[in-house]
Structures are given as structure tokens and as C-alpha cells.
Amino acid sequence: MSLVDTIRGKARKTVRRIVLPEGDEPRTAAAAKIIRDEGLADPVLVTPETIAAPSNAATLKRYASALYELRKAKGLTEEGAAKLAADPMYYGMMMVKCGDADGLVSGAVHSTGDMLRPALQIIRTAPGMKLVSSSFLMEMPCADVGENGLLVYADCVVNPCPDAEELANIAVATAETARRLCGMDEPRVAMLSFSTKGSAEHALVAKVRKATEIARGLAPGLLIDGELQFDAALVPEVAALKAKGSPVAGRANVLVFPDLQAGNIGYKITQRLGGASCFAVLQGLAKPCNDLSRGCSVDDIVNTVAATAVQVREA
Numbered sequence: 001m002s003l004v005d006t007i008r009g010k011a012r013k014t015v016r017r018i019v020l021p022e023g024d025e026p027r028t029a030a031a032a033k034i035i036r037d038e039g040l041a042d043p044v045l046v047t048p049e050t051i052a053a054p055s056n057a058a059t060l061k062r063y064a065s066a067l068y069e070l071r072k073a074k075g076l077t078e079e080g081a082a083k084l085a086a087d088p089m090y091y092g093m094m095m096v097k098c099g100d101a102d103g104l105v106s107g108a109v110h111s112t113g114d115m116l117r118p119a120l121q122i123i124r125t126a127p128g129m130k131l132v133s134s135s136f137l138m139e140m141p142c143a144d145v146g147e148n149g150l151l152v153y154a155d156c157v158v159n160p161c162p163d164a165e166e167l168a169n170i171a172v173a174t175a176e177t178a179r180r181l182c183g184m185d186e187p188r189v190a191m192l193s194f195s196t197k198g199s200a201e202h203a204l205v206a207k208v209r210k211a212t213e214i215a216r217g218l219a220p221g222l223l224i225d226g227e228l229q230f231d232a233a234l235v236p237e238v239a240a241l242k243a244k245g246s247p248v249a250g251r252a253n254v255l256v257f258p259d260l261q262a263g264n265i266g267y268k269i270t271q272r273l274g275g276a277s278c279f280a281v282l283q284g285l286a287k288p289c290n291d292l293s294r295g296c297s298v299d300d301i302v303n304t305v306a307a308t309a310v311q312v313r314e315a
């Protein structure tokens with residue numbers, strides 16, 4: 001069974017309320033119908049018209065007031081909060097924040113930054129999590145890499161320049177996503193670099209090495225190793241030469257890139273040249289909110305909503 005089928009199956013078990021703040025966007029509206037018909041979630045389409053409806057006035061006022069309380073220390077005025085709360089993206093985030101929806105999916109129209117910023121400001125990190133990051137679930141056309149062809153990449157979406165501690169947090173959160181969402185019983189995390197086990201010395205390599213040590217402290221028992229080159233992480237023959245005895249090298253199923261440039265370029269190469277099908281989820285938020293690519297298909301929206309519903313169930 002494909003990853004998408006597994007996720008859709010899990011989503012059907014408990015129907016979650018997922019808000020779609022781009023409710024007047026045609027692909028989103030079409031996806032909502034499929035989601036409802038297939039029992040994957042209870043989609044709530046938010047549009048400027050639904051927000052402005054007279055029957056919604058009390059809710060809008062409640063969200064504006066809650067938003068003001070949340071952000072007044074950051075300089076948000078009551079007037080500014082009222083204006084923001086009427087914006088579908090902020091309105092949707094307030095629905096999730098106030099418990100009127102379980103999760104949110106957006107990004108068919110908005111850029112990643114415009115979706116991430118309100119999520120970071122309003123939903124914030126989950127208890128015990130220091131950082132929001134992302135996992136890209138990559139399903140390869142061949143089953144002989146990763147976990148039967150499934151690889152989890154991070155961070156390809158959120159953190160431009162993570163330091164060693166942030167990179168360690170990304171590694172641990174990604175292993176958890178691999179376990180919970182992808183059903184990987186044994187995440188094997190490779191901390192990627194242009195060096196394998198001391199083959200090169202540079203401050204960038206030292207950062208990856210330090211992150212590996214910090215991650216070991218954060219998650220004792222997690223199979224993690226670094227620094228490893230991409231081929232040493234995935235190819236047994238290369239691992240045998242360059243990283244003998246590593247519990248991860250040659251059989252990694254989770255790949256942590258050293259920064260956002262490497263991660264974002266890496267997932268796009270895997271998708272475009274390697275033929276992987278893929279989609280992303282955010283991790284570390286107090287409630288699940290997920291971003292779409294502006295080039296997304298109806299099916300991409302359906303799948304991301306199903307994954308969001310599963311993140312609620314598994315939270």
C-alpha cells in the first residue's frame with residue numbers, strides 16, 4: 001500500500017475538522033468535496049464572505065479580541081487585530097487556536113512565508129518543542145532505498161540557517177514524524193554533509209557533527225549518525241568503504257540536510273530527476289497546520305488534509 005493510501009486510511013478512523021482558509025480557490029473547493037465524500041475529514045471552507053456574514057459577527061469579534069491578547073505585547077493594536085482577524089488566513093489560524101477546528105491547510109494561493117508567519121505567531125510551538133520545522137515525505141519509484149522506497153527529508157521548508165542545536169531539534173522531530181505519520185518503526189537518521197566521518201574539515205562540517213552529538217543527548221536510543229555524505233547515507237557499498245560500523249550509513253531512511261538551501265534543492269532534485277512523489281508536513285506546532293505548494297493539484301490538497309487529520313489523531 002502506498003504512503004498516501006496508508007495516510008488516507010488512518011485519517012478515516014477519526015473525522016477531524018480541518019479549516020481551509022483559501023475556500024474560494026477552485027482546487028481547494030474541489031478538494032473539499034472529495035475530502036467530505038471520502039470521509040477523510042470535515043473540511044471548513046473559509047472565505048471573505050463567510051467571515052463577513054452577519055451570523056458570524058460574534059465569532060469574528062471573539063477572534064479579534066483573542067488575537068489582540070496574544071499579540072499586544074508585540075505591538076498589535078485592537079484596531080490592527082480586528083483587521084487581521086477578518087483576513088481568512090488569520091481567521092483560520094484563530095479557529096484552530098480557539099479549538100473551533102483541529103488543524104489547517106493552506107498555501108494554494110499564499111506563499112510559504114505568508115502561511116508560516118501567522119502559524120508561528122498564533123499557533124506557536126508544541127509544549128517541549130523549541131522549533132517548528134518540516135518533513136518532506138518522498139516516495140521513490142524504486143523500493144531499494146530507505147524504507148521500501150520511502151525517505152523522509154528535513155528541513156526543506158522552514159529554517160534558513162539552523163545552528164547545531166536547531167539542527168539537532170530538526171533531526172529528533174523528523175524521526176518522530178517518520179515514526180508517527182509514516183509508520184517507520186525504526187527511523188535511521190543520517191546527518192548530511194559534504195564530508196563523511198572526518199573526510200573533510202570545515203566549520204560547516206563541525207556544525208553537523210555537533211548537531212549529531214546534541215541529538216544523541218536529546219533522544220538516547222535513536223539511530224542517528226553523522227556527518228555523512230548523501231551516498232554514504234544511502235548506498236551500502238559506499239557506506240562499507242567510508243563509514244564502516246555505522247548503524248545508519250547505507251540504510252538511512254531519514255535524511256537531515258545542513259540548511260534550507262541544501263534541503264530545498266535536495267527535495268526538488270529527488271522529485272524532478274529522481275521521479276519521487278512527495279508532500280510536506282510541518283512539525284513542532286502546537287496544532288497541525290500545513291502548507292501547500294502554489295502549483296498543487298486537487299489530489300495534493302486532499303492528501304495534505306488527510307495527513308493533517310492524522311497529525312491531530314497522533315498528537
Ligand code: ACO
Nearest residue numbers: 112113116117120121125130131132133157158159160264
Ligand atoms: N520555529 C518556531 N518559531 C519561529 C521559527 C521557527 N522555526 N521561526 C520564526 N519563529 C517565530 C519567531 O520567534 C517570531 O515569534 P514572535 O513574533 O512571537 O517573536 C515569529 O515566528 C516570526 O518570526 P520572524 O523571524 O519575525 O519572521 P520571519 O519574517 O523571519 O519569518 C519564516 C519566519 C516565515 C519561517 C522565515 O524564516 C521564512 O521565510 N522561511 C523560509 C520559507 C520559505 O520560503 N521556504 C522555501 C519554500 S517552501 C517549498 O519550496 C516547499
